[in-house]
Amino acid sequence: EDKVVQSPLSLVVHEGDTVTLNCSYEVTNFRSLLWYKQEKKAPTFLFMLTSSGIEKKSGRLSSILDKKELSSILNITATQTGDSAIYLCAVPYSGGGADGLTFGKGTHLIIQP
């Protein structure tokens, strides 16, 4: 059974700090790993990673995949209160075509002013 584990489950930091969120996965036929940000509403897409060692970046957020370690990290630098959210990691099911996603439980990030 495919599995996604995120750590930490929650994290409280001060504005301006840098945070690193972790995701590890077990999947039969790995194809990609996705990061989502969920505030009070629906998850919104951040990154999709397919290749090991290639960093994807969007503003203060960046993410990288390590296929050897079966893991990914999401970094947020110079955090702001607006970064407070649940960050979800997901991998597609092991079939072909468009598949459902297996999600981790998420990291609840709280940025204090």
Added chain:
Amino acid sequence: DAGVIQSPRHEVTEMGQEVTLRCKPISGHNSLFWYRQTMMRGLELLIYFNNNVPIDDSGMPEDRFSAKMPNASFSTLKIQPSEPRDSAVYFCASSLAIGAGGITDTQYFGPGTRLTVL
């Protein structure tokens, strides 16, 4: 683009009643997914469709749950009869599966329907 549209946004019903949740995927997307989110279990896939055909419904918890996709722009998730343990936020998501091996896994989520069964 309006994004994925779900209705209703909130539903409060009594145990035993039938509940129907609706979803309109992003125009042009050919894959549609229904998820359920609870505090205890997180986000779980219930069922998904490719080109209106159900592909995997192994996540549907019981026979009380059913889903249909009569056309490319509409899907329903029905619970009959509803029970208090069905209370959750139900998300619909859509994506574009490109043929000839060009797969995109990025799914776009609707705002969700918060269901409360009393």
